[in-house]
Amino acid sequence: MTKTAESRWREVVRAQERSGQSVREFAAAEGIVAGTLYWWRSELKRRGPELVPVSVLEDGQRPSRAASEELGFELVVDEMRLWIPNGFDAGELRRLVGALRC
Structure with missing residues (x-):
């Protein structure tokens, strides 16, 4: 498996989590096999x-x-x-800033 595939699936899993939909609902809407999304998660x-x-x-x-x-x-x-690289995930950045402010 390539790093690109892993990065792509990380984005898909984050999108599903942000959507508020169940894995099955999100997978159906995106044309993804739910079992594959469960496995990657x-x-x-x-x-x-x-x-x-x-x-x-x-x-x-x-x-x-x-x-x-x-x-x-x-x-x-x-x-x-902090130096934030281009492409850094916005959700991860919010979590990082929140953790630093604690």
Whole structure:
């Protein structure tokens, strides 16, 4: 299995969770076999969260403008500065920010 297939199914599982529909309802609406969606949901839970690349910079150091536009954006939460890569899941970002504010 390719990483692309795993990433695609992570998106499908997140979409089903956000939809508020049951797995069967969502699968029928999307033309997906419910058993396949159940399997992927279980498999992805077993594998754990998807990791994303993170760059650590020295205090005061910033990435070049070209790199920053291509790679993502900076987010300041309280006194913490986070570099968020392009394509980072919005739901995961909300959870991360919520956890940092606790």
